[in-house]
Amino acid sequence: MKPCSFPRIGIRPTIDGRLGGVRESLEERTMDQARSVARLYEETLRYPDGSRVECVIADTCIGGVAEAAACADKFRREDVGVSLTVTPCWCYGSETMDMDPHTPKAVWGFNGTERPGAVYLAAVLAGHTQKGLPAFGIYGRDVQASTDTEIPGDVRNKLLDFARCGLAVALMRGRAYLSIGGTSMGIAGSVVDPAMWEKWLGMRVEAVDMSEVAGRMRDGKYDPEEYEKALAWVKQHCPEGEDDNSPETTRSREQLDREWEDSVKMALIARDLMIGNPRLAEMGLGEQAHGHHAIAAGFQGQRQWTDHFPNGDFMEAILNSSFDWNGRRAPHILATENDALNGAGMLFGSLLTHSAQIFADLRTYWSLAAIESASGRKLELPLVDDGILHLINSGPAALDGTGEQTDADGTPTMKPFWEITDEEVGKCLEATTWHPSITEYFPGGGWSTRFRTKGGMPATMIRLNLVDGLGPALQVAEGHTIDLPDEVHDALDQRTNPTWPTTWFAPRLTGEGAFRSAYEVMNHWGANHCVMTCGHVGHLYLTLASMLRIPVYMHNVPEERIFRPSAWNAFGTADREGADFRACTNYGPLYG
Numbered sequence: 283m284k285p286c287s288f289p290r291i292g293i294r295p296t297i298d299g300r301l302g303g304v305r306e307s308l309e310e311r312t313m314d315q316a317r318s319v320a321r322l323y324e325e326t327l328r329y330p331d332g333s334r335v336e337c338v339i340a341d342t343c344i345g346g347v348a349e350a351a352a353c354a355d356k357f358r359r360e361d362v363g364v365s366l367t368v369t370p371c372w373c374y375g376s377e378t379m380d381m382d383p384h385t386p387k388a389v390w391g392f393n394g395t396e397r398p399g400a401v402y403l404a405a406v407l408a409g410h411t412q413k414g415l416p417a418f419g420i421y422g423r424d425v426q427a428s429t430d431t432e433i434p435g436d437v438r439n440k441l442l443d444f445a446r447c448g449l450a451v452a453l454m455r456g457r458a459y460l461s462i463g464g465t466s467m468g469i470a471g472s473v474v475d476p477a478m479w480e481k482w483l484g485m486r487v488e489a490v491d492m493s494e495v496a497g498r499m500r501d502g503k504y505d506p507e508e509y510e511k512a513l514a515w516v517k518q519h520c521p522e523g524e525d526d527n528s529p530e531t532t533r534s535r536e537q538l539d540r541e542w543e544d545s546v547k548m549a550l551i552a553r554d555l556m557i558g559n560p561r562l563a564e565m566g567l568g569e570q571a572h573g574h575h576a577i578a579a580g581f582q583g584q585r586q587w588t589d590h591f592p593n594g595d596f597m598e599a600i601l602n603s604s605f606d607w608n609g610r611r612a613p614h615i616l617a618t619e620n621d622a623l624n625g626a627g628m629l630f631g632s633l634l635t636h637s638a639q640i641f642a643d644l645r646t647y648w649s650l651a652a653i654e655s656a657s658g659r660k661l662e663l664p665l666v667d668d669g670i671l672h673l674i675n676s677g678p679a680a681l682d683g684t685g686e687q688t689d690a691d692g693t694p695t696m697k698p699f700w701e702i703t704d705e706e707v708g709k710c711l712e713a714t715t716w717h718p719s720i721t722e723y724f725p726g727g728g729w730s731t732r733f734r735t736k737g738g739m740p741a742t743m744i745r746l747n748l749v750d751g752l753g754p755a756l757q758v759a760e761g762h763t764i765d766l767p768d769e770v771h772d773a774l775d776q777r778t779n780p781t782w783p784t785t786w787f788a789p790r791l792t793g794e795g796a797f798r799s800a801y802e803v804m805n806h807w808g809a810n811h812c813v814m815t816c817g818h819v820g821h822l823y824l825t826l827a828s829m830l831r832i833p834v835y836m837h838n839v840p841e842e843r844i845f846r847p848s849a850w851n852a853f854g855t856a857d858r859e860g861a862d863f864r865a866c867t868n869y870g871p872l873y874g
Contacts, residue, residue, distance in 0.1 A: 288329045289363025289452035290336045291445055293320055294353055294380060296373040296402070299345025308371050308397070311428070312343050315368045315392065318431055322438065323445055330453070330612045330636060332700040335445075338362050346377045354382065363452025364445060366390065367406070370428065371397040375406035381415065384455075384484070384872060386448035386829045388418035390437065394428045407848045416828075416847035416869060418444050443845055447826040450633035451872070453577070455484035459622060460556055460574045463492040463582025466619035470748075471809055472582065474622045478754055481871035482830050483626070488574040492587045495551050503570060504550040505561040508607075512546045515607035520596075523715030523732055526781055531721035538718060541727040545596035549606075552581065552597050553614055578629040580620035593719055593728030594618070599678030602628075604638050604699040605707045611699055613638045613680060623754075624811045627746045631815035634822045636698035638680035640735075640785060640814040642673035644743075647804035648774060657773035665738075665762045666788045669800040673743070673785040673814060674778060678731050683785065683814070684713040685736030685763065694736040694763070696816035717781035734775075735785035737765030742815045743787060744823055746832070747808035753871065756827050758820040758837035759803055761789035785814060790838050797838045806836055821845060831874075833866040835859065 295316040298304050320337040327335035338360040340353040357365070365380045370392035380387050387410075391403025403421055410417040422437045433441070459479050466472045476487040498504060525532055533541075554562060558573025581587075581594045588594075600606050601614040615632055617625030618641050628639040649669040654660045663670070685694035686709035687702055697706075719728045743759045764786040766774070775784055789803045796806035820839040827834050828846040841858065846865075853868070854861035 287361075288333075288336070289361055289449065289455075290338050291323055291364045291366065291449070292353075292357040292360070292362035293337055293339045294365060294367040295340060295343045296367055296369040296378040297343035297345045298371050298373055299377075305343075305345060309343055311370055312368075313339075314431055315370055315390075316340075318433060319366065319368055319390070319441060322433060322441060326442060327445060327449070328636060328698065328700070330633065332612075332698065335449070344373075344378045346374060350378050350380075354380070363455065364448035366441070366444070368392075369402055370394060370399045371402065372399070373402045373406070375402065375409045376413075379406050379409055379415075380417075381413075383415060386444070386451050387415070388420055388441075388444045388448075390420040390441065392426065393422040393424065394426050394430070397428060411849040411852060414869065416849040416865075418845065419848040420444070440845060443822060443825055446634055447822055447829055450630065450826055451484075451829050453633055454629070457577035458486045458488045458575050459625060460576035460579035461487060461489040461620055461622065462495065462552065462555065462579060463587065463620055466582045466584050466621070469619055469621060469810070471621035471623040471811060472580065472619055474580075474620070475748060478748060479622075479626075481874045482754055482832060484873045485577070488576060490555060490574075492582060494555070495548060496591065498551045498570075499544060499547045503562070503567055504547055504554065505559065505565075508561070509546060509550060512550065512607040513543060516542060516546055519711045520714070520716050521712075523717045523781070525718045527718060527721050533718060533721065533727060537727060541592045541729065544592045545729060548592070548594060549597040549600055552579065552616060553601060555579070556614060556616075578615040578617070578625045580617035580622050580625045582620040584619060588724045588726050588728070591726040593724045593726065593730075595678040595719065595731060596716070596729050598641075599681060599731050602638055602641065602678070602680040603710075604680070604682050604697075604702055605710075610702055610707065612636070613699075615639070617641060618675060618678065621811050623746045623748060623809070624813055626754075627744050627813040630746075630823065630826060631744070631813055631819075634819060634826065635815060635817060637696040637816055638682035640673070640679045640683040642675045642679060642785060642812055642814060643810055644671060644804065644807050644812045645674045645778065646672040647801050648672060649801065653770065653774065656777070657770040659767065659770050661766075661770065663764060663766075663788070666764060667791050667800065670764050671787045671789065671800060671804055672774070673787050673812065674782050679783045681710045681714050681731070681733070683735050683783065684710045684733045685739050686710045686713050694739040696739075720779060720781065730779075730781040731783050732781050733783045734771060735763045735783075737763050737786065739763040739816060740818045741787065742818060742820050742823065743789070743812050744815065745807060745809055745812050752833075754832045755808075756823065756832055756834045757806075757808055758823050758834060758839065759789040759797075760818045760820045760838055761787055764788050787814065792838050796836045828862070828866075830872050831866040831869050833863045835863070
């Protein structure tokens, strides 16, 4: 996707329309407020390709319906996907408000006593609520002088959180989820529901049979030069680990080499299916060159593919990572086992943070007592109360998940690709070994990644579930990755397949509900899979979910960090979780 095709943020400076002294005295101050927010956004926020976010400001301040309509026309021409209204003063609420039902919208009413910007904020939010057009209210905690052009810290945070989530909504709209294959092993999440993608996310579902991948492999419908480049890169940077197959099921060196070749071809083909490739048009494959305009995809794999062909582990691991043989680049979201619901969660996390996402099974709860029993070691672990969760996948996870990238303080992290250094790419590759897949599981062969995520990384675990009669609903758990001593890790890890990547995760406990213990988090989880996003970004997931009208039924985000449309208050202020459900049910899916 080219930068010019990304949605822009529209900024609407509204004003008291009374000419004869009032409006004239406010014109410059109002437009300055709009320009200050535009600078904040353009200096701080990025699109998925790393380019800077673009803002569009209304040509004039908006004092009434005619100017509101002119602004709406400009926003349509300029591909505005997110709308922010700003004002330092009183304005005529229902005459100046944004009426687009599908555009995420917020209002910043300046907190200054000289002019009643906060009064307009309350009035226009009431109008939004009355008209069924939820909007986020941004109101600074501290009173400012009318001449103060600084954006206070609390206002800044809300402006940025709103914009990040609003852009995620806008970036999904009109794109596709590509289902490569169908349902994997009866997993409910891989029963792809087009209605969910269409009504809640504004996306379409595209589907191709896995025979398309096999046919392109057989007929050479991929860039042969890039294939040779990728294969050479793999031989240099993807070290093989131990073969844990029995002597009877060990595959020959010749067979393993063919599996590497096929695995690389699969990665090229899956990417081309998602986003297209102009090189294919040069090869006379004009139809295939287009791709499916997919911003996320899933690969069924098991079992109709993996009984006969190499598994998708290399393909999924490398496409979900922030780098490959062509260098650093944005991850291509590709869900294991075509779990489209986990694919949606990965897409959310990627758009909110621009970093790679870890796809994993939520495999096991380990109490401290159970760890001691299995390893013979009594442990006291920082950030761990009663136990930890074993996040492990029967196959791939983004290589960023090694934790070999670090922030300025040296803490393990997962960065946007434009912040990752070449040295960090090398460390991620060196920390990963590639093992011949277990033949009993994968008769067609293939490779499995192995790494262990470094501990101490702030992280957020999420899962999007689909509930009959309700629709999609989200779970969110903030916590940290955990380091275990090598001998303890081995004692626990060897109890399952040792060729799979592992992340030890401790959720932050609150003493209430599902967060009374790590065991209760595991016990309340809604599916076998989860997504792990780097950072304590649960609040962004909650904000995004409210924009899409997806309720959140389990989270440990402190209340002071929760930011939802002001209309949610009308559905209850004491029981925030219940109010979220009532509001989402009342408004229905964003595109329903």
